[in-house]
Amino acid sequence: MDQAKTPLYTKLMSHADGKPFSFHVPGHKNGTVFPEKGQRFFADILKLDATEITGLDDYHSAEGVILEAEELLTDLFKTKKSFFLLNGSTVGNLAMILAAIKEEDVVLVQRNSHKSIMNGLMLAKARPVFISPEYNENFAVAVGPSLKAVQAAIQQYPGAKALILTYPNYYGLTYDLKSIIDLAHRFRIPVLVDEAHGAHFIAGDFFPKSAVELGADLVVQSAHKTLPAMTMGAFLHYQTDRVPMSKLKSYLQALQSSSPSYPLMASLDLARYYLGSYNQEDLSYLKAALQQFRISLGQLESISVLPGDDPLKITIQSWSGFELQTKLEAKGIFTELADPYNVLFVLPLLKRNMGHYLQEAAEKITEIARTIPKKINHLDTKWSAKGISTLAASYKEMENQHSEYIPLEEAAGRVCAEPIIPYPPGIPICVPGEFITEEDIQLIFYLVGKDAKIQGGDNLSAGKISVFQSWRK
Numbered sequence: 185m186d187q188a189k190t191p192l193y194t195k196l197m198s199h200a201d202g203k204p205f206s207f208h209v210p211g212h213k214n215g216t217v218f219p220e221k222g223q224r225f226f227a228d229i230l231k232l233d234a235t236e237i238t239g240l241d242d243y244h245s246a247e248g249v250i251l252e253a254e255e256l257l258t259d260l261f262k263t264k265k266s267f268f269l270l271n272g273s274t275v276g277n278l279a280m281i282l283a284a285i286k287e288e289d290v291v292l293v294q295r296n297s298h299k300s301i302m303n304g305l306m307l308a309k310a311r312p313v314f315i316s317p318e319y320n321e322n323f324a325v326a327v328g329p330s331l332k333a334v335q336a337a338i339q340q341y342p343g344a345k346a347l348i349l350t351y352p353n354y355y356g357l358t359y360d361l362k363s364i365i366d367l368a369h370r371f372r373i374p375v376l377v378d379e380a381h382g383a384h385f386i387a388g389d390f391f392p393k394s395a396v397e398l399g400a401d402l403v404v405q406s407a408h409k410t411l412p413a414m415t416m417g418a419f420l421h422y423q424t425d426r427v428p429m430s431k432l433k434s435y436l437q438a439l440q441s442s443s444p445s446y447p448l449m450a451s452l453d454l455a456r457y458y459l460g461s462y463n464q465e466d467l468s469y470l471k472a473a474l475q476q477f478r479i480s481l482g483q484l485e486s487i488s489v490l491p492g493d494d495p496l497k498i499t500i501q502s503w504s505g506f507e508l509q510t511k512l513e514a515k516g517i518f519t520e521l522a523d524p525y526n527v528l529f530v531l532p533l534l535k536r537n538m539g540h541y542l543q544e545a546a547e548k549i550t551e552i553a554r555t556i557p558k559k560i561n562h563l564d565t566k567w568s569a570k571g572i573s574t575l576a577a578s579y580k581e582m583e584n585q586h587s588e589y590i591p592l593e594e595a596a597g598r599v600c601a602e603p604i605i606p607y608p609p610g611i612p613i614c615v616p617g618e619f620i621t622e623e624d625i626q627l628i629f630y631l632v633g634k635d636a637k638i639q640g641g642d643n644l645s646a647g648k649i650s651v652f653q654s655w656r657k
Contacts, residue, residue: 185255185256185259187256187259187260187456187457187460187461188457188460188461189252189256189457190253190450190453190454190457191249191252191253191256191453192241192249192250192252192253192446192449192450192453193450193453193454194249195239195240195249196232196234196240196446196450197232199234199239199240200214200231200232208235208237209235209443210233210235212230212233214230214231214233214234215227215228215229215230215231215233218230229447232446232447232450233445233446233447234446235443235446240446243268243270243440243444243449244437244440244442244444250268250449253268253449253452253453253456254266254267254268256453256456256457256460257419257452257456260386260456260459260460261386261394261396261419261421262396263396263421263422263423264422264423264424264429265421265422265429266419266420266421266422267419267420267421267422267436268417268418268419268449268452268453269404269417269418269419269420269436269440270416270417270418270440270441270444270445270448270449271416271418271439271440271441272406272408272415272416272417272418273298273300273378273380273404273405273406273418274300274303275418275436275439275440276404276405276418276419276420277298277300277301277304277378277404278300278303278304278307278435278439279420279432279435279436279439280304280376280402280404280420280427280432281301281304281305281307281308281310281346281348281376282304282307282308282431282435283402283427283428283431283432283434283435284345284346284374284376284402284426284427285308285310285345285346286308286345287308287309287310287580288309288310288311288578288580289308289310289311289345289346290310290311290313290341290343290344290345291305291308291310291311291312291313291344291345291346291347291348292312292313292315292334292337292338292341292344292346292347292348292373293305293312293313293314293315293347293348294314294315294317294328294329294348294349294350295314295315295316295317295326295570295573296317296326296350296353296611297348297350297378297611298350298378298380298609298610298611299603299605299607299610299611299612299639300378300610301348301350301378302603302612302615305579306579306616309578309579309580310579311574311575311578312574312575313337313340313341313344313572313573313574314570314572314573314574315329315333315334315337315572316329316333316570316571316572316573317329318330318333318359320357322490322491323355323357323490323492323499323526324523324524324525324526325353325354325355325357325523325526326353326611327353327357327358327359328349328350328351328353328357328358328359328361329349329359329364330359330360331360331363331364331367333572334347334364334367334368335367336572337572338367338368338371338373340572342371344371344373345373345374346373346374346375346376347364347368347373347374347375347376348376348377348378349361349364349375349376349377349378349395349400350377350378350379350380351377351378351379351382351395352379352381352382352392352493352494353381353609354381354520354521354528354608354609354610354611355492355497355499355526355528356381356492356493356494356496356497356499357492357493357494358392358493358494361377361393361395361398361400362393362398362399365395365398365399365400366399369399372426374401374402374424374426374427375399375400375401375402376400376401376402376403377395377400377402377403377404378404379394379395379396379400379403379404379405380404380405380406380409380418381406381409381410381494381497382394382395382405382410382494383405383406383407383409383410383411383419383459384410384411384459384496384533385397385494386459387459387462387466387467387533388462388464388467390467390470390471390495391494391495391496392493392494396421396423399423400423401422401423401424401426401427402420402421402422402423402424402427402432403420403421403423404418404419404420404421405418405419405420405421406418407419407452407455407456408455409530410496410530410533411455411458411459411533412451412454412455412458412533413448413451413452413454413455414447414448414451416445416448417448417449417451417452417455419452420432420436458533458535462533462535465536466534466535466536468536469534469535469536469537469538470495470533470534470535471495473534473540473542474495474496474531474542476542476543477498477531477542477543477545477546478498480543480546480547480549480550481498481500481546481549484549484550484553485553485558486502486503486553486554486556486557486558487500487501487502487508487549487553487556488500488501488502490526495531496530496531496532496533497528497529497530497531498528498529498531499526499527499528499529500526500527500529501525501526501527502525502527502556502557503556503557504524504525505522505523505524505525505526505527506522506523506524506634506635506636507556508522508527508552508556509521509522509527511552511555511556512527512548512549512552515548515549515551515552516548517545517548517549520608521608521609523606523609523636524630524631524634570621573618575615575617575618576599576617576618576619576655577599577617577652577655578617579617582601582616582617582652585601585652585653585654585655586652586653586654587601587602587650587651587652587653588650588651588653589643589648589649589650589651590648590649590651591647591648592625592628592629592644592647592648592649593625593647595620595625595649595651596620596621596622596625597619597620597656598619598620598651598652598655598656599617599618599619599620599651599652599655599656600614600615600616600617600618600619600620600649600650600651600652601616601650601651601652602614602616602640602641602642602649602650603615603616603639603640603641604624604628604638604640604641604644604649605638605639605640606631606636606637606638606639607637607638607639608637610639613627613628620649620651628641628644628649632644632645
């Protein structure tokens with residue numbers, strides 16, 4: 185298929201150029217009914233903000249330009265069927281989990297999964313078996329499970345109905361996913377992969393292999409994270425006989441709006457075109473730009489640039505990740521995230537001769553580096569892998585239990601009743617139904633003391649956490 189085509193975007197442009205009279209929703213009427221103060225930025229985009237009228241197809245029953253756009257995506261990734269998603273990777277993760285498993289099914293799950301995976305397990309009322317990931321000492325972050333750990337989990341739970349993995353991690357670190365997929369398939373276990381940060385991996389050998397290329401059954405990608413798509417735009421790739429397509433489509437309809445955003449869909453069409461037309465000249469230009477940026481940062485004595493697997497991710501360390509991020513923001517440099525000792529940059533997927541701000545940013549970072557200590561500090565908290573673990577209570581049992589708030593320092597051995605999720609990266613420290621450990625408590629106190637953003641834990645600022653009354657070690 186011709187990857188230079190943009191069927192949905194082209195049709196929307198043609199419709200807008202015809203200066204149509206709108207007697208349909210939405211109420212802004214192609215942007216003609218809109219507050220004056222918003223016209224500067226919204227005027228043009230609202231001309232594309234249409235609905236399911238003649239010629240513009242129907243997202244939930246596509247047979248025209250939307251179908252053609254998704255077929256181009258399918259062709260690019262060489263799958264059985266690829267979908268546009270309009271509620272981020274979150275909706276893809278929820279849909280693939282609900283399609284693959286039933287209530288009380290045992291599911292093997294990478295412990296450092298995104299909260300949307302945990303929410304999908306809860307909605308499915310599955311019985312998750314968590315597999316602890318390997319720990320990267322340089323980054324001081326969890327990556328992915330080892331083949332040995334997955335083998336042990338399958339030996340203990342050979343009847344597992346799915347294996348859910350995250351690849352790469354937030355920092356762009358990968359692991360031996362191919363061997364794990366092959367192992368799971370030998371036991372006829374479908375592999376579901378949250379590849380939110382890897383939509384660009386098929387752009388060339390400069391990048392790691394995509395989970396799609398490595399043979400995962402279902403793969404979800406956040407197109408908006410590294411491709412030029414609008415926020416909430418994502419892809420879902422289906423290439424399996426182990427999960428019914430009919431169930432997947434049913435959940436995608438149930439979980440997404442019946443009034444889909446056409447500008448968002450058009451941006452996915454354009455992002456697919458951008459990726460589909462990426463060539464060797466583009467890759468060479470990108471390599472040179474990223475290399476120069478890395479060299480500039482690598483010369484700074486007070487900053488350590490870590491070697492990662494994804495070239496679009498650069499992680500730097502200094503005396504404090506949180507405090508360095510604050511200094512960067514004061515200079516107008518806004519990064520993806522900070523943790524106790526890292527700051528993560530997500531870099532642009534540049535094409536040949538495309539302007540960029542990398543060197544200007546490097547100059548500002550150089551100014552900041554002169555003002556910070558030359559010492560690289562590390563968090564005192566030690567990594568404590570939980571091995572292969574299960575919830576202390578099933579999701580169904582939790583529905584009928586009462587909870588209470590207790591002082592955080594007294595919570596070790598109690599069963600957590602609320603999610604505690606630093607965001608970003610969105611990886612839970614505790615999930616409902618898990619026993620709380622001393623290591624969990626130490627990390628929570630540290631993050632609260634650093635004013636890290638935490639979702640859940642409504643009373644953590646008061647030093648309290650919600651636990652179930654009925655269960656304790």
